[in-house]
Amino acid sequence: MAxxxxxxxxxxxxxxxLYPKDAINFCKDDFGPLEVDYDYEAIARTMSxxxxxxxxxxxxxxxxxxxxxxxxxxxxxxxxxxLVRADRLADALGVRSLWIKNDAVNFPTLSFKDRVVSVAxxxxxxxGIKTVGCASTxxxxxxxxxxxxxxxxETYILVPASLERSKIxxxxxxxxxxxAVDGTYDEVNRLCTQIALxxxxxxxxxxxRAYYAEGSKTFGHEIAEDLGWRFPQHVVCPMAGGALIGKIxxxxxxxxxxxxxxxxNNCKMYGAQATGCNPISDAVKTNKERHKPxxxxxxxxxxxxxxxxxxxxxxxxxIRETGGWAEDATDEEIVEGISLLARxxxxxxxxxxxxxxxxxxxxxxxxxxxxDEETVLCITGNGLKTLDALYEAIEAPVQIKxxxxxxxxxxxxxxPVVA
Amino acid sequence: MSVxxxxxxxxxxxxxxxxxxxVSGGTVRAALDDLVRQFPTLGPKLFEGGKLRPYxxxxxxxxxxxxxxxxxxxxxxxxxxxVIPAVAGG
Numbered sequence: 001m002a003x004x005x006x007x008x009x010x011x012x013x014x015x016x017x018l019y020p021k022d023a024i025n026f027c028k029d030d031f032g033p034l035e036v037d038y039d040y041e042a043i044a045r046t047m048s049x050x051x052x053x054x055x056x057x058x059x060x061x062x063x064x065x066x067x068x069x070x071x072x073x074x075x076x077x078x079x080x081x082x083l084v085r086a087d088r089l090a091d092a093l094g095v096r097s098l099w100i101k102n103d104a105v106n107f108p109t110l111s112f113k114d115r116v117v118s119v120a121x122x123x124x125x126x127x128g129i130k131t132v133g134c135a136s137t138x139x140x141x142x143x144x145x146x147x148x149x150x151x152x153x154e155t156y157i158l159v160p161a162s163l164e165r166s167k168i169x170x171x172x173x174x175x176x177x178x179x180a181v182d183g184t185y186d187e188v189n190r191l192c193t194q195i196a197l198x199x200x201x202x203x204x205x206x207x208x209r210a211y212y213a214e215g216s217k218t219f220g221h222e223i224a225e226d227l228g229w230r231f232p233q234h235v236v237c238p239m240a241g242g243a244l245i246g247k248i249x250x251x252x253x254x255x256x257x258x259x260x261x262x263x264x265n266n267c268k269m270y271g272a273q274a275t276g277c278n279p280i281s282d283a284v285k286t287n288k289e290r291h292k293p294x295x296x297x298x299x300x301x302x303x304x305x306x307x308x309x310x311x312x313x314x315x316x317x318x319i320r321e322t323g324g325w326a327e328d329a330t331d332e333e334i335v336e337g338i339s340l341l342a343r344x345x346x347x348x349x350x351x352x353x354x355x356x357x358x359x360x361x362x363x364x365x366x367x368x369x370x371x372d373e374e375t376v377l378c379i380t381g382n383g384l385k386t387l388d389a390l391y392e393a394i395e396a397p398v399q400i401k402x403x404x405x406x407x408x409x410x411x412x413x414x415x416p417v418v419a
Numbered sequence: 420m421s422v423x424x425x426x427x428x429x430x431x432x433x434x435x436x437x438x439x440x441x442v443s444g445g446t447v448r449a450a451l452d453d454l455v456r457q458f459p460t461l462g463p464k465l466f467e468g469g470k471l472r473p474y475x476x477x478x479x480x481x482x483x484x485x486x487x488x489x490x491x492x493x494x495x496x497x498x499x500x501x502v503i504p505a506v507a508g509g
Contacts, residue, residue, distance in 0.1 A: 028430075
């Protein structure tokens with residue numbers, strides 16, 4: 001079904017030069033990032049709500065807006081995660097209308113990264129690439145390893161050695177070549193660029209990055225569809241490399257452009273980071289055009305610990321242009337955020353989700369997020385992957401002997417609830 | 420021995436295919452200026468208005484020069500200056 005590939009090439013976001021579709025991520029003239037270019041008029045003629053709604057509930061419902069040729073060969077079941085009406089959290093935060101887009105239950109590796117990886121690896125196979133890899137703060141590592149294993153690809157995954165044990169284990173289990181690098185994420189990332197340039201392997205977030213990043217748009221497409229083909233007024237999104245926030249906004253703009261949503265995209269975008277690694281929120285708050293890189297990130301929120309985000313400039317600009325804002329949360333606030341979300345909505349998010357909830361709370365208290373309007377919080381990863389961050393903060397269970405007297409002594413002073 | 424500048428593959432068409440170019444100069448700025456003197460078509464790729472383009476990172480012995488002394492970072496014989504595209508990761 002090659003007819004459904006509406007991508008026309010890769011366009012430089014700095015100078016606009018158009019390149020043929022290939023495994024490249026930067027412009028040869030100015031090193032600017034390349035982004036997939038589409039024939040939106042052709043998409044508008046083909047794509048309709050009815051057509052989308054007839055397809056299985058996965059991210060590939062929006063395939064006309066994704067840059068692959070033919071059927072996806074990697075991750076055909078990714079996406080279609082719940083948009084949850086979060087009334088109890090809304091009450092706790094003192095806002096009228098709140099939703100959680102919950103990619104903590106994305107398939108197969110419980111984070112939004114499965115969206116980007118399925119596009120990047122499907123594309124890698126189209127290009128005939130047999131060895132793939134990534135630089136990762138954890139979630140991407142899990143996803144490249146799992147989806148790569150299912151696709152029968154050789155995978156090389158480079159991570160900072162300081163990563164959570166569960167994220168390293170959850171990568172190695174898939175038979176990947178996992179390499180723990182004694183350095184920061186940015187150093188791992190630089191090394192991967194050197195490897196990709198030398199060996200020509202398909203690094204999903206290096207030379208396949210233009211395709212990869214497009215997968216994130218489906219997070220936004222699904223929000224709009226699940227709201228009944230409309231956009232929320234506000235979106236709060238965690239920022240590591242800074243690409244997701246831009247792609248969610250782009251997804252809304254596209255849906256309007258191709259006629260699936262009539263409402264213009266006036267959604268305000270808000271970014272969340274950890275205080276121990278806050279280059280983008282700092283750039284927004286201090287009105288810097290270009291972020292100042294953080295050399296040594298120091299936070300429990302390792303999935304957001306990118307000191308020199310590739311999309312930092314674009315994310316800060318988008319936040320400013322849409323009228324949103326950015327904030328960051330301390331480790332303590334992040335743990336409180338995880339706990340608040342878990343206790344009010346029964347959703348266990350990883351540290352990035354804790355940062356997102358904590359930042360939303362701050363923005364509401366600052367009056368930047370209006371209490372009487374509608375906000376979507378982006379939960380991008382699962383709490384079971386970052387248990388290390390919680391062992392000290394969450395109370396261990398009370399221990400008793402198997403005797404009714406002991407149980408009832410626990411209830412002393414409480415009103416026992418009789419079923 | 421001299422300072423060597425590592426050239427990423429997409430720029431090698433400007434260096435007659437060389438992966439590394441020996442240069443002279445005591446700082447990153449001087450080393451890159453000498454590189455551009457030897458291969459003038461590299462100039463507009465690396466610099467705009469005399470300033471390094473925003474999507475290029477430069478490393479001296481694997482350390483980002485923004486954490487050192489930026490373009491004034493000293494370089495000595497035997498050291499490697501790497502020019503690496505910045506648009507990756509996340």
